[in-house]
Amino acid sequence: MVPTSHAEYPPDLSPEEEQYLLSNLKDWSIAHGLAVRPAPSFVSAAQDPSGVLATTAPVTLFPSLFPRTCFDEGLGIQTAYNELYSAIARDEAWLQSIIEGLVEIDDFTGKLWQTHLAVKKEGYVQDLSLGLFRSDYMVHIDPDSSHSSPRLKQVEFNTIASSFGGLSSRVSTLHKHLLAIDAYPASTATVIKADALRQSKSASSLAQGLAAAHKAYGLSRTQRPLCVLFVVQDPERNVFDQRHLEYALLEESGVRAFRLPFQQTLSHTSLEADRTLVYTPPNTPSISYEVTTIYFRAGYSPDDYPREEEWDARLHLERSRAIKCPSILTHLAGCKKVQQVLATPHSPHLKRFLPDERVASRILSTFAxxxxxxxxxxxxxxxxxxxxxxxxxxxxxxxxxxxxxxxxxxxxxxxxxxxxxxxxxxxxxxxxxIEPPPLKNAILRNGELHKGGVIGELGVYGVCLWRNGSDGGGSGEILQNWEAGYLLRTKGDQSEEGGVAAGFGAVDSCCLVDS
Amino acid sequence: MVPTSHAEYPPDLSPEEEQYLLSNLKDWSIAHGLAVRPAPSFVSAAQDPSGVLATTAPVTLFPSLFPRTCFDEGLGIQTAYNELYSAIARDEAWLQSIIEGLVEIDDFTGKLWQTHLAVKKEGYVQDLSLGLFRSDYMVHIDPDSSHSSPRLKQVEFNTIASSFGGLSSRVSTLHKHLLAIDAYPASTATVIKADALRQSKSASSLAQGLAAAHKAYGLSRTQRPLCVLFVVQDPERNVFDQRHLEYALLEESGVRAFRLPFQQTLSHTSLEADRTLVYTPPNTPSISYEVTTIYFRAGYSPDDYPREEEWDARLHLERSRAIKCPSILTHLAGCKKVQQVLATPHSPHLKRFLPDERVASRILSTFAxxxxxxxxxxxxxxxxxxxxxxxxxxxxxxxxxxxxxxxxxxxxxxxxxxxxxxxxxxxxxxxxxIEPPPLKNAILRNGELHKGGVIGELGVYGVCLWRNGSDGGGSGEILQNWEAGYLLRTKGDQSEEGGVAAGFGAVDSCCLVDS
Structure with a gap:
């Protein structure tokens, strides 16, 4: 059998090969919680009013090819990125200089900033801050040079609600399973090898980040049991992604977590006089919990704030003693303007936060x-x-x-x-x-198979727990800092040649190649 | 809070309690593969032609109460039951005396017996036989005595395609999880306790049974890779139950397994001259496998044999050198007539197979x-x-x-x-x-909640691997024999008072009580 070259990857499948691969993929994914609630266009609320149906999460049939050097670089510099964004979030004066140019023209950013100022006026009571970050990259091939090697270029840096950490771990296990059961044609054996597939540890590693914050919070001040609060959108189709972190947190660290729809914040939480945050689950009105850590999986979009009450809720949470993941300043550090200021050619800002020139230059090389x-x-x-x-x-x-x-x-x-x-x-x-190399793959989404040109986006997760300094001027210290696995998200390219429609994203895993 | 008495169990839930329990149950079940493909009445094939949707398997919201003495007795005598049915399956002459009265009046039993005779004429080439059994019981309270203690009475003994071993392990984990996250009201704390909930190890334990047969088969005679063959119905809504055994077999024992729809048997398998069974997966026509063990999850119902070709297929498999789970004689040993002969009052048959009187009397006490x-x-x-x-x-x-x-x-x-x-x-x-004690529970099925009177049926799994003697007269030896976890299946009682409709079965777990 002729080995598949990278240009021919993935190979066309015979109907029998495709049937075998798909039936195994469809069963394995549901058996292992690699799932989402179906879109309303697929299953209407009237058909499933209690919401018991689920479907395979959009996934690629094959692990996508990814240059080994780029993968290693992305994971290798994550702790430096964690350090950078922690430093930005701690440097209120600098952030203010960036944000103040935006508040007039972007209401949302303005409201966030005002929320910060309101808390600052009263004084923050929690000096710890948690970041579960994700730095997103694409592989860039310089179109003006036919012999340039692929380089990793940052698309954006997410400081709030970085998603897919739960599902990403599972999709890399899925692709390994498909390899183990010979679902990939023998012609791919020189490409899809056990040592080329990369397992993402994101579900467990991000949960460990939450557990680290929970532990750093210390003892209860109110003699209540302690918990982590997932502040979520409702309904949430990507709920299993979040649940996997919750389950890992409970099973691996013994930490209880609750899901609180953001819009119900003020109904179910209260602040003690010392601003300890208390959560009372609606199912046990007589038992309330002291919240150590607020994990925002909502609140990042203006759509999450339909009423003034949601801004009150955000302020209420931000005032509290709970550790925020992220705090408002950390949330703001993720705005595009910060990325732009850092990445503007000849900008002096990077060295402010990363004094080590070698580290700064590695980060700089990932900026487009x-x-x-x-x-x-x-x-x-x-x-x-x-x-x-x-x-x-x-x-x-x-x-x-x-x-x-x-x-x-x-x-x-x-x-x-x-x-x-x-x-x-x-x-x-x-x-x-960013001009990514041409790739192909097949995506299963809502039961439909889409084949064709795709673009892959590598997300590298990072966990960072730090203590803010008392001066708000960049002091403080980092307590925990680790790279926390990866996500490969693959979507249709924008070619007009048919195949995978643009924006049809899927969770993927990396099959490393030496370019 | 007033503790719940057994008569009031499970307690009524407030809307908030029910919402919390259900949302956690629905998410946990899908995240952990406690799922089935939806019934056509719920999701039509036209809506989901590629079959990617799944739903929570029918489950009870609460673990059902079950008398501890009965539970312990059921699990305790399983190895004796394994021994009994292995002995029956090895005693062709005795089985013949039972079956011959049936062949005239039951075509299906007759066809199975003829298949056995056809292989016997040629000579069996495999003397090993595997049983993955399940002995089903109900708790019986003598209606004529107001003070009698509950006793375990056998409903039936399954020697083929014993289902729910995969899902049962998960439902006991689910109920433990719901307890851990306080989804059960505090009033149940004296009933639902960690040491009252019983984890079923069935998924892993049954897979170990398949692995034991696979290993006992020995080396390949044809220099091919070895595999286990799951002979299945197609389509199969309960596919995840079976997949969990397949995954456990691969992950815990490194044994490959394939799913073969029974009706495709003759297209994809062949016999070598020495009757080694060879399976050629349709997706890899150039790679074929030597089958060590055939695990029948089809072939137990006349509906599985719509054409003469299926009888040819059963004969073809039975002639082969692969270890059958079960062999035709083992399959026949599970017929009701055998159960009736053993359980007919004053029957002399039990002591033929269980010479140890103490063991025989424990078995006898479970017969209605x-x-x-x-x-x-x-x-x-x-x-x-x-x-x-x-x-x-x-x-x-x-x-x-x-x-x-x-x-x-x-x-x-x-x-x-x-x-x-x-x-x-x-x-x-x-x-x-059997007159079971009145119980209540709530069942989630197809997204609908049914509450009311229920009946529980305890299934105890057993693994038994034996070598048949050469005389067909009951000799031979047992190589492996273990109890392999349990299933609690709960269905609506037949009361006319509404609630859970009869036959609406659900997977459940045991909450042991001292009666």
Whole structure:
């Protein structure tokens, strides 16, 4: 059998091969909780009012090829990234200088900042802060050079609600299982090998991060049992991803956690006089818990705040003595503007947070050039690049907010900017497009199989627990700092050639190749 | 809080308690593969043509109360039951004396017996035989005595395709989890305690049975890789139950297994000249496997044999050198007639197989009286009991076949027998009804909650591997014999008071009580 070359990967499957692979994938995934609640377009609420149906999470049939050097670099620098973002979150003065340019043009960022100021006025009572981060990258091949080696370029850095840590561990186990049962054709044996597949430890490792914060909180001040609070959206289709962290936290560390829909925060939590956060589960009104750690899986999007009450809830939680994952300052450190400021060519900021030049230069090498759209020299240059259809094709325009789905690409940039008052331009950043190598894969999603060109995005998880200094000026100390596994998210490329539609994301795992 | 007494168990839940329990149950079950494919009445094939949806397996919200003495006795005598049925399966002459009365009136039993005879004529080439048994019981309270203690009475003994071993392990873990997260009201704390809940080890233990047979088979005779073959129905809604055994077999013992739909047997398997069984997976036509062990999860019902080809397939498998789980003689040993002969009052047969009187008397004490409907003295007595509406209310009429759903109860017996030619009466046995104690529980099934009176059935799994003697007259030796965990299956009682409808079964776990 002729070995599959990387260009031909993954191979076409015979109907029998595909049937075997799919039936094993579909059964294994449900048997191991690699699942999501079905989309309303697939199963309506009327059909399943109590919500008992589930389906295989969108996954790739094959582990996608990923350059070994890039993978190793991504995981290798995660602790440096943790250090960087912890330092940013501790440097209120610097963050303020970045955020103050945004508050006028981005209500959401403004509201977050005001929430911070309100708590600051009263004084924070918790100096510990937890980050469960995820740094997202794509592999970049310089289109102007035919012999350049692939390099890892950062797409964004997530400081709040980094998802898929629970499912990612399972999808790498799935691909290993499919290999073990010969679901991959023999022609792939030189590519899909046990030592090329990378197990993600994210579920367990992120749960250990929560357990570390829980333990660092110390003893109860109110003689209540202690718990971690997952503040969540409701309903949540990706609930199993979150549950896997909750189960790992209970099984591996013996720590209780509760799920609290963000919009019910004020009904079920209260603050003691010393701002200890107390959670009373609705099912046991006579037993309440002291919350050690708030894990936000909601609150990152303006949609999570339909009423003023949600802002009250965020303030209420932020005022509390519980350790926040993340605190508002850490949340704000993840805004695109921070990424842009760090990645603006010749920016002086990185060395402020990472004095070790060797570390800073490794981080710097993962930045794609990002420009502000403001009155600075770099901003003026960027406006020219973005306004010209010829140069705009190499860029993407992104709003400051996290959440995705709001980016403007290439040719669409000039007309979009023209439609916007120039005063609103600074709410966006201009980023050089990362040009990933062409890849193929097949994705199972809602029971449908999509084959074709794909783009992979590597997310590296990081856990960081630190103590903020009392001066708000960057002092403090890091207590825990580790790399916490990875996510490979693969979606259809934007080629018009059919196949996997753009945006059809799936959870994937890495099959490392020496490029 | 007032402790819940056994009569009030389980307690009514407040809406908040029910919501908390159900949301945790629904998420935990899918996250841990306690699942089934949805019934066509719930999700049509047209809606989910590729079969990716799954739902929580029917489960009870609470572990059901079960008398500790009965539980201990059921598990304690399982190895004796394994010994008994192994001895019956090895005693062809005795089995023949039982079966020959049936072949005229029950085609299915007749066909199985003919298959055995055909192989016997040629000579069996495999003297090892594996049983993954399940002995099913109910708790019996003598209705004529107000102070009698509960006793365990056998419903039936399954020698083929004993199901739910995979899911049973998980439901006992589920109930433990619900206890750990305080999903059970505090009033139940004196009942639902960690030391009252019993973990079933069935998934792992049954897989170890398959691994033991696989190992006992010895080296490949054909230089092929070895495998276990799960012969299955297709489609199979209860697939995860079976998959959990397959995964445990691979993960804990490193043994490969394949699923082969029974009706595809002749397309994908072949016999070498020495009757080594070779399986060629359709996805890898160039790689074939030598089958060490055939695990039948199909072939137990006449519905599995729609064409003569399926009988050819059964003969083909039975002729092979692979170890059968079960062999045809073992399969036949599970027929109701055998149970009836053993359990007919004053029957001499039990001591033939269990010479140790103490062991035999423990087994005997689990029999409910069973009568034949033939010309024997016991049979004549039974016909009178069954024909009289007054006495018939204490009995159930069962056909010889396994599979369930064909029993005739109490008042329905006399008219049913009158509608049947008297020559067909011997195809049935008359069994004294087991009168279980009144229990309540709540069952989640297809997303609907059913509350009310229930009946619990305890199944005890057993693994037995033996070598048949060369004389077919009962010689041979037992190589492995262990109790392999339990199943509690709970279904609605037949009370007319509403609640859980009869036949609405669910997987459950035992909460032991001292009666």
């Amino acid at each position: 050039p990002i420009y502000p759209l403001d009155e600075s020299e770099a901003g003026k240059q960027a406006k020219e690049l973005a306004g010209d259809p010829t140069s705009a094709v190499r860029y993407v325009l992104k709003p400051q907010r996290e959440g995705g789905g709001n980016n403007i690409y290439r040719r669409a940039i000039p007309p979009f900017l023209q439609s916007l008052p120039a005063t609103h331009w600074p709410a966006y950043i201009l980023m050089e497009m | 009286p069973i009568y034949p409907l033939d010309e024997s003295e016991a049979g004549k007595q039974a016909k009178e009991l069954a024909g009289d509406p007054t006495s018939a209310v204490r009995y159930v009429l069962k056909p010889q076949r396994e599979g369930g759903g064909n029993n005739i109860y109490r008042r329905a017996i006399p008219p049913f027998l009158q509608s049947l030619p008297a020559t067909h009466w011997p195809a049935y046995i008359l069994m004294e009804m």
